[in-house]
Amino acid sequence: MKSEANANQNTKKEANPMMTQQTLTQLRSLKLSGMADALQEQLTQPSMSAMSFEDRMALLVDREVSSRDDRRRTRLLSLARLKYPQATIEDVDTRRGRGVERGQITSLALGDWIKTGHTVIINGATGCGKTWLACALGQYACRRGHTVMYMRTPRLAEELRVLHGSGGFGKWLVQLAKTDVLILDDWALSPLDAGTRADLLEVIDDRAGSKGTIITSQLPVEHWHSWIGDVTIADAMLDRLLQTTHRIVLKGDSIRRPKVKPSGELSNQPASETQ
Numbered sequence: 001m002k003s004e005a006n007a008n009q010n011t012k013k014e015a016n017p018m019m020t021q022q023t024l025t026q027l028r029s030l031k032l033s034g035m036a037d038a039l040q041e042q043l044t045q046p047s048m049s050a051m052s053f054e055d056r057m058a059l060l061v062d063r064e065v066s067s068r069d070d071r072r073r074t075r076l077l078s079l080a081r082l083k084y085p086q087a088t089i090e091d092v093d094t095r096r097g098r099g100v101e102r103g104q105i106t107s108l109a110l111g112d113w114i115k116t117g118h119t120v121i122i123n124g125a126t127g128c129g130k131t132w133l134a135c136a137l138g139q140y141a142c143r144r145g146h147t148v149m150y151m152r153t154p155r156l157a158e159e160l161r162v163l164h165g166s167g168g169f170g171k172w173l174v175q176l177a178k179t180d181v182l183i184l185d186d187w188a189l190s191p192l193d194a195g196t197r198a199d200l201l202e203v204i205d206d207r208a209g210s211k212g213t214i215i216t217s218q219l220p221v222e223h224w225h226s227w228i229g230d231v232t233i234a235d236a237m238l239d240r241l242l243q244t245t246h247r248i249v250l251k252g253d254s255i256r257r258p259k260v261k262p263s264g265e266l267s268n269q270p271a272s273e274t275q
Contacts, residue, residue, distance in 0.1 A: 038063035073143055080138055080148035083185065087136040099124070099251040100133070108246060109140050114180050114212035118244045122216045127254025130216035134183050137214060146180035153187045157196040169199075177206035181214065188219040188227045197230055201237050208240035215241070 020043065027036035038060045042048045048056060077085055089109050094102040108120065120137065122130045138148045151159075163169040176182065182203070192200070207213055219227060221242070228234035 032064055034064035034066065034068065035060045069145075072145065076142040076145070076147060077139065080142055080150055082135040082138050082148070082150045082183075083152075084132050084135040085139060087132050087139055089136045089140045092133060092136055093129070097251060099249045104246075104248065108137060113244075113246060114141060114146055115210075116244070117207060117209040117211055117213075118246060119241050120212070120214045120246045120248070121221060122214065122248045122250065123220060124218070124250030125254070126218055128250040128252055130218075130250060131185050133248070133250070134185060134214045134216050138181055138183050141181045141212075147178070148181040148183065149176065149179045150183045150185065152185045154190045156200070157193060160196055160199050164195075173202060173206065176203060177211070179211065181212045182207060183214045183216075185216050187215045187217040188224060189217075192227070192229055194230070197228060197233055201233050204237050204240050208243065213241070221247075 020039075024036050024039060027033070027039065042056060042059070089105050092100065092102075092105050094100055094105065113120065120134075122133055124130050135150070138150060141148050160169070163172050204213070217224075225231075225234045225238060228237060
């Protein structure tokens with residue numbers, strides 16, 4: 001009976017505040033902030049004293065893992081520089097007549113097209129939501145732990161000139177080759193010069209069969225060859241891009257058009273970006 005009473009007394013014994021603070025400080029200095037936060041929460045919950053050391057430690061480790069995953073996803077999303085970082089696949093408009101089905105989006109979200117180097121091609125008229133859908137797929141890729149980079153193709157020529165001028169093109173090319181998902185927005189919107197054409201082939205060649213690429217374009221795929229211009233480069237580029245593709249052709253009115261009130265008057269509010 002005496003030993004049992006001592007055991008109960010030891011169980012109810014409160015932690016030394018100085019030791020606890022030192023432990024929290026050390027955890028944070030070791031960059032284990034998730035574990036430190038979880039420990040602070042445990043200390044405020046009397047029911048935790050009834051749990052075994054192993055169970056409490058398991059909860060601390062689980063919290064640290066979750067915390068690191070959250071920080072990684074936030075960092076990946078920031079580095080992706082998506083035009084619409086708030087776009088999500090859950091909000092994709094799959095109403096009849098839009099040209100995209102829920103099953104198709106789910107298949108892309110859960111599929112292995114990124115690791116196998118497939119190309120997702122999103123066609124459609126201006127304002128139908130191509131960029132938004134591409135960003136939604138990119139955002140979900142970040143959530144799954146993939147690296148993503150968003151680029152507007154019309155601005156690529158100027159960016160490449162700067163990189164060549166500063167001597168950073170080679171390093172940029174290596175970094176891009178390691179990126180899991182590359183989004184090339186507004187593909188074929190403006191003419192290609194010879195330098196950009198050759199550099200773009202290098203980018204595509206590095207990704208063929210190993211990294212995923214998303215392309216949005218108003219121009220149908222059958223006209224891409226003539227847009228690229230140089231026959232040899234066009235053949236090489238399209239051979240790599242179109243090996244295995246997932247094609248989506250969006251339809252419907254422009255989402256940028258002003259909403260119409262029931263009375264027939266135009267609203268000053270812009271159309272929703274949700275697709």
